[in-house]
Amino acid sequence: MFETINMKILLPELILICTGLAVILLDLVLRKKETVAFIGVAGALLSAYYNFSLMSLGWSGAVFQNMFVLDGYSSFFKLIFYISLIITIFISLNYIKTERVSSGEYYSLLLFSASGMMIMAGAADFMVLYLGIELMSLSLYILAGIMRERRTSNEAAIKYFFLGAFSSAFLLFGISLTYGLTGTTSIIEVAEALNRLGPAGRNITLIAVIFFVTAFGFKVALVPFHMWAPDVYEGAPTSVTAFMSTGPKAAAFAVMGRVLFYAFGALQLQWSAIIEPLSIVTIAVGSILALSQTNIKRMLAYSAIAHAGYASIGFLPGTQEAFAAMINYLMIYIIVNLGAFAVVVIMRREGIMGEELSDYSGLAKKNPLVAFLMLIFMFSLTGIPPLAGFIGKFYIFMGAVEAGYTKLVIAAVIFSAVSAFFYLRVVVYMYMKEAAEPSVLIVPHSVKLVLAFTSIMAILLGIFPSVLLDFARASLLG
Amino acid sequence: MTLPQIFFAYFAVALTGLSLLVVTRRNPVHGVMWMLILFIHVAGLYLFLNAEFLAAIQIIVYAGAILVLYLFVVMLLNLKKIEKERKFQHIWIVGLLVSVAFLTLLIPLLGKFSVYPPPGEYSVERINSEGQIMTVGRVLYTKFLLPFEIASLILLVSIIGAVVLSKRKLN
Numbered sequence: 001m002f003e004t005i006n007m008k009i010l011l012p013e014l015i016l017i018c019t020g021l022a023v024i025l026l027d028l029v030l031r032k033k034e035t036v037a038f039i040g041v042a043g044a045l046l047s048a049y050y051n052f053s054l055m056s057l058g059w060s061g062a063v064f065q066n067m068f069v070l071d072g073y074s075s076f077f078k079l080i081f082y083i084s085l086i087i088t089i090f091i092s093l094n095y096i097k098t099e100r101v102s103s104g105e106y107y108s109l110l111l112f113s114a115s116g117m118m119i120m121a122g123a124a125d126f127m128v129l130y131l132g133i134e135l136m137s138l139s140l141y142i143l144a145g146i147m148r149e150r151r152t153s154n155e156a157a158i159k160y161f162f163l164g165a166f167s168s169a170f171l172l173f174g175i176s177l178t179y180g181l182t183g184t185t186s187i188i189e190v191a192e193a194l195n196r197l198g199p200a201g202r203n204i205t206l207i208a209v210i211f212f213v214t215a216f217g218f219k220v221a222l223v224p225f226h227m228w229a230p231d232v233y234e235g236a237p238t239s240v241t242a243f244m245s246t247g248p249k250a251a252a253f254a255v256m257g258r259v260l261f262y263a264f265g266a267l268q269l270q271w272s273a274i275i276e277p278l279s280i281v282t283i284a285v286g287s288i289l290a291l292s293q294t295n296i297k298r299m300l301a302y303s304a305i306a307h308a309g310y311a312s313i314g315f316l317p318g319t320q321e322a323f324a325a326m327i328n329y330l331m332i333y334i335i336v337n338l339g340a341f342a343v344v345v346i347m348r349r350e351g352i353m354g355e356e357l358s359d360y361s362g363l364a365k366k367n368p369l370v371a372f373l374m375l376i377f378m379f380s381l382t383g384i385p386p387l388a389g390f391i392g393k394f395y396i397f398m399g400a401v402e403a404g405y406t407k408l409v410i411a412a413v414i415f416s417a418v419s420a421f422f423y424l425r426v427v428v429y430m431y432m433k434e435a436a437e438p439s440v441l442i443v444p445h446s447v448k449l450v451l452a453f454t455s456i457m458a459i460l461l462g463i464f465p466s467v468l469l470d471f472a473r474a475s476l477l478g
Numbered sequence: 479m480t481l482p483q484i485f486f487a488y489f490a491v492a493l494t495g496l497s498l499l500v501v502t503r504r505n506p507v508h509g510v511m512w513m514l515i516l517f518i519h520v521a522g523l524y525l526f527l528n529a530e531f532l533a534a535i536q537i538i539v540y541a542g543a544i545l546v547l548y549l550f551v552v553m554l555l556n557l558k559k560i561e562k563e564r565k566f567q568h569i570w571i572v573g574l575l576v577s578v579a580f581l582t583l584l585i586p587l588l589g590k591f592s593v594y595p596p597p598g599e600y601s602v603e604r605i606n607s608e609g610q611i612m613t614v615g616r617v618l619y620t621k622f623l624l625p626f627e628i629a630s631l632i633l634l635v636s637i638i639g640a641v642v643l644s645k646r647k648l649n
Contacts, residue, residue, distance in 0.1 A: 017631065112631065125625075146642060
């Protein structure tokens with residue numbers, strides 16, 4: 001009746017959860033609030049160390065009757081989550097003090113959200129998957145509204161909560177249809193049952209796949225499920241927006257890949273046909289609507305929508321090669337996006353919001369280093385060689401062309417060129433306009449560290465592209 | 479039609495009608511009251527599946543706790559003025575079109591569920607011989623332990639959120 005449970009597999013998640021619990025308790029006792037943030041970073045680093053040492057020792061496998069796995073797929077995504085979490089904690093250190101947010105709950109909610117993401121990446125059962133999504137999302141709803149006095153923050157929290165709950169309803173509908181057909185919620189067993197059923201069960205499964213794609217499309221902000229993203233990204237605190245546009249997006253892609261490739265692999269042609277129009281419309285709407293934005297957080301929100309469209313092109317060929325290109329793209333996009341948001345966080349000073357495009361005028365004269373780093377991030381987001389963004393887009397487009405999606409790639413490249421307008425507009429404001437007032441920009445040490453890391457990675461991954469891509473391919477194989 | 483089928487038809491139609499009643503009432507307290515009847519009908523559905531324990535838990539938790547929570551929220555919002563307004567305004571046409579499209583997608587599926595999954599390990603005889611509460615407890619704490627613990631974390635996050643978003647400032 002009792003089987004020994006291989007708890008080692010859950011160790012990374014357990015460490016992160018215990019760190020979150022410790023942060024809430026220690027916040028009451030500690031006087032210096034930054035220590036709580038460093039405890040969070042220490043917990044994340046310890047969790048990462050155990051994750052990769054477990055993988056390298058060959059301890060991967062399933063636990064709890066195949067409900068949770070530790071494999072290369074989840075480890076790659078967990079690397080993205082660790083980077084997203086640690087960088088967000090670093091850029092929040094000073095921002096939290098300026099915005100007067102209570103720090104214990106903020107950092108613990110970040111840690112719980114990251115644990116939810118890690119549970120999502122390692123889920124091998126629909127129930128664990130759903131609960132991981134809820135854990136991640138619920139923490140984010142609260143974080144989006146944590147600046148209680150700001151009306152835009154309240155609006156962001158309510159919009160995110162309503163639409164997130166709505167998408168969870170669609171996800172549950174898809175899971176229940178799949179359960180009704182196959183009698184199981186385990187992802188591998190669903191794949192086996194679908195193989196046994198043959199074409200007879202395909203129709204219902206296709207409806208379930210549509211519900212799944214809808215639910216994951218909400219989380220990732222694919223068009224036409226993207227309406228929440230600009231308002232939520234604009235209203236939430238900037239460090240939370242940095243976290244929201246990176247970690248949870250990657251987590252949603254992780255579960256999308258897990259469900260579509262592992263559970264519904266037999267229906268690959270059908271769900272590729274569903275995702276194909278979604279991705280091109282997403283790229284189009286994201287790029288076009290970003291052209292008229294003056295608030296830089298809103299512009300980065302539409303850019304996040306467009307980048308989700310580019311990344312979802314990696315689903316279309318249905319091969320592991322294309323999926324490796326997609327996770328490579330996600331890692332590059334997340335590092336660069338965190339760097340861009342680090343610059344946006346610096347611009348928030350006492351009395352100045354710093355979110356409008358006009359606040360960036362003359363930044364090149366005020367602080368040439370920050371302006372140059374923002375130039376690197378904007379160039380990389382556009383996809384200009386030799387920076388990392390170009391490499392990410394190149395591999396995805398190459399995979400799509402090889403699978404025969406030439407027209408789609410041509411349209412994507414055209415919209416990529418269109419997107420150059422709003423990314424490089426920031427560069428124009430920084431370098432070619434005069435500063436409005438000669439205020440001084442203070443860059444905290446933690447943000448200096450973040451800017452150094454992200455800009456160096458943006459350059460290195462552009463010059464040595466195969467390092468990350470080979471790591472992605474190897475982790476997908478196991 | 480056999481007697482169980484007639485009863486099930488009543489429950490199915492009643493559930494659909496009740497859920498429509500819940501969302502279309504102008505007075506939110508009326509909507510919540512219809513929801514109470516809805517929950518009791520769902521408990522009836524559980525009885526069709528020989529799950530008496532779950533039916534009792536459904537009434538205790540949903541009708542007893544969650545419904546009371548809804549009423550608390552309605553009370554705190556103090557909605558005397560809003561309850562006289564018309565619901566939905568002009569949007570109801572779009573909602574109706576979307577619902578009809580949804581139904582045309584789903585209704586053809588109703589006949590396709592002819593392929594049945596293999597029966598699970600907990601047949602009705604086994605559950606009745608071992609006792610309902612024992613079976614639920616055993617499965618919850620062995621096979622479904624991981625989802626159970628993650629659900630407890632979600633509850634913790636909700637508590638933290640409620641405190642963080644609504645506590646009084648202590649300056």
